[in-house]
């Protein structure tokens with residue numbers, strides 16, 4: 014039996030095998046696919062866009078978590094009466110809210126300075142105490158009121174008015190609730206500016222833009238693919254950060270996911286436009302990096318990412334509210350935390366739209382492909 | 384049939400100062416492989432990018448396949464394939480993905496598999512571009528041009544920096560394309576490349592064509608097909624006119640003490656040369672003869688070598 018006859022012949026590669034004609038959107042689809050693959054394979058992008066914001070939320074969320082407000086640590090200066098004061102506190106109704114340590118003067122002073130103690134109690138004599146604290150520290154003021162109340166009651170004071178308190182610690186008013194929408198806004202700005210601005214200049218420097226325009230590729234397809242990749246990433250960013258907030262910090266999201274994504278899209282497009290503008294002429298990635306940082310830096314500080322811009326003077330706030338990141342952060346907060354609708358925030362939405370429109374208009378006039 | 388590539392009196396001045404191209408005209412016929420040969424900064428890239436419609440000339444006319452960039456840009460883009468002097472393709476895409484991306488821009492591209500095998504990139508089809516060798520990257524660059532199924536192929540220094548084997552591989556690919564009726568315009572500063580690959584070539588210097596023709600033509604025009612090179616020691620210091628007067632010598636040049644004679648019939652020149660050296664009681668330090676090359680053409684025309692390295 015001949016082996017050679019049994020072996021199937023190698024498939025011959027035909028020259029110029031007819032390929033189905035490419036349709037109108039073939040270029041767009043491939044550009045978008047290629048962009049998504051590139052992003053997924055770029056470890057730095059995955060880290061900065063997805064992991065970093067979560068780490069930031071985790072770190073800041075724990076550092077600034079609401080401490081059990083019902084516990085204050087105080088120092089009692091070592092003296093013959095110190096033990097008596099300690100007993101009084103132990104016998105008071107607030108004994109679980111006050112942790113008292115008997116220490117010497119130097120230790121007490123140091124502890125107060127470092128924030129270990131909120132208050133120093135100096136038992137001057139059997140029936141006289143002196144408090145030391147800094148009235149600029151809210152927790153010290155509170156501690157003073159609490160400790161004084163406990164000591165007076167334990168020593169025999171009778172309250173003349175009957176009062177009671179109902180405690181409320183609502184998700185929605187904590188620092189983490191403030192922080193997560195801010196981080197989301199900042200993340201949309203970062204990835205919009207870098208993902209569009211930096212990416213374009215990098216491609217220009219590598220002569221890849223020139224190579225692309227040497228083909229029949231539609232330039233609008235190219236820009237649309239870039240914008241679409243941003244929008245897809247945006248949805249993932251929003252979902253991840255909100256999901257993280259809900260799971261880790263029991264954050265309550267009042268607005269609809271659809272409205273949040275719509276605002277996210279507006280932010281992503283608006284900052285994409287700014288990114289396009291910064292990239293319209295720059296030939297070197299070094300120069301566009303500088304430009305992007307100059308644009309973003311003021312907004313990190315002013316636009317209420319980590320702390321409220323209410324802390325700035327009123328005159329500055331009018332200007333701050335015109336910044337795109339402020340508008341985005343405010344809109345995200347109002348929607349996520351309060352469930353505000355889009356129509357109720359036309360002011361912020363207009364700020365975003367105007368920034369986006371002006372950026373795109375100028376960018377497309379100035380943009381260089383080579 | 385219109386010329387595949389034609390331009391008349393091209394001029395390009397960068398920023399109103401640098402005159403990169405100064406009145407350059409050429410016509411390339413369909414099926415021809417045409418080379419632009421010239422030293423660094425001669426204006427080759429500027430010229431080829433104007434012809435590719437990527438750069439606006441300061442003045443002059445360009446027509447590709449009888450059409451103009453001003454009125455038929457989209458159509459022309461479908462007909463031409465380009466490899467730029469320096470493009471860094473996305474490192475995070477694979478070879479196949481890159482070719483498919485470029486194919487997607489054309490209405491009727493060649494199949495990716497066919498291009499992969501034509502360029503011997505089959506084995507590397509799933510490798511990331513960032514992991515390719517220089518020669519493989521260069522072949523991929525040509526693949527992105529060939530996937531267009533172009534009528535005209537523009538290659539700007541396709542083999543610069545490649546090892547001899549990779550260069551020969553690319554030459555084969557270019558010849559195969561030409562063999563199927565394609566037209567090629569390439570730039571190079573390698574003599575051997577121009578000599579072996581090009582049907583016709585133009586030598587460009589300072590933005591102008593200083594000689595044009597087939598490689599054989601150009602060497603023919605030099606006068607002698609042969610070069611006799613020798614050096615003398617001792618007191619034998621003779622001027623060029625002495626050597627010019629030897630039989631069958633066409634031209635003489637002196638390169639740092641080495642005398643080069645362009646000679647038609649070495650068997651007539653060399654005995655006379657030896658006799659002359661003897662008369663002057665000088666000693667020959669070395670003597671060799673070789674076929675004239677394009678390098679000699681260039682040096683004869685400009686007094687400089689093509690590559691100063």
Ligand SMILES: Nc1ncnc2c1ncn2[C@@H]1O[C@H](COP(=O)(O)OP(=O)(O)OP(=O)(O)O)[C@@H](O)[C@H]1O
Nearest residue numbers: 397398401403421422423424425426427428429430
């Ligand atoms: N964008 C530009 N702006 C200003 N001058 C330029 C520009 N591009 C090229 N030149 C100048 O024009 C001249 C011709 O450059 P070109 O790149 O066309 O030369 P080339 O023949 O391709 O050289 P090489 O062999 O080094 O690639 C050079 O003097 C170069 O410095």
Ligand SMILES: [Mg+2]
Nearest residue numbers: 427428429468
């Ligand atoms: Mg060049």
